[in-house]
Amino acid sequence: MFSSPPDAFYVYIQCHKCGEKLKVRINTLSEVSQSDKGAYFVQKEAMGTQCFCRMPFRLELDRFRNIKNKEITGGKFITEKEYRSDNKE
Numbered sequence: 625m626f627s628s629p630p631d632a633f634y635v636y637i638q639c640h641k642c643g644e645k646l647k648v649r650i651n652t653l654s655e656v657s658q659s660d661k662g663a664y665f666v667q668k669e670a671m672g673t674q675c676f677c678r679m680p681f682r683l684e685l686d687r688f689r690n691i692k693n694k695e696i697t698g699g700k701f702i703t704e705k706e707y708r709s710d711n712k713e
């Protein structure tokens with residue numbers, strides 16, 4: 625078992641077009657911005673390696689880096705479990 629380093633966390637995304645599952649690393653130091661209300665957000669774009677579709681997404685975090693809200697275009701968020709379930713077969 626290993627835990628992610630404190631300066632980064634991961635989100636898991638599945639492409640709507642080809643079904644590819646992606647693991648996207650978010651650097652909490654360079655990629656998390658603070659909003660005017662003191663909350664945090666991430667604005668990033670995931671790109672698949674199969675169909676090269678772009679999936680822009682946005683995460684809203686509280687100050688403890690818990691994800692409060694997430695939006696994505698062109699794909700959907702999946703859990704780490706869903707991401708791994710495919711890779712084992």
Ligand SMILES: [Zn+2]
Pocket residue numbers: 639640641642643644672674675676677
């Ligand atoms: Zn794709």
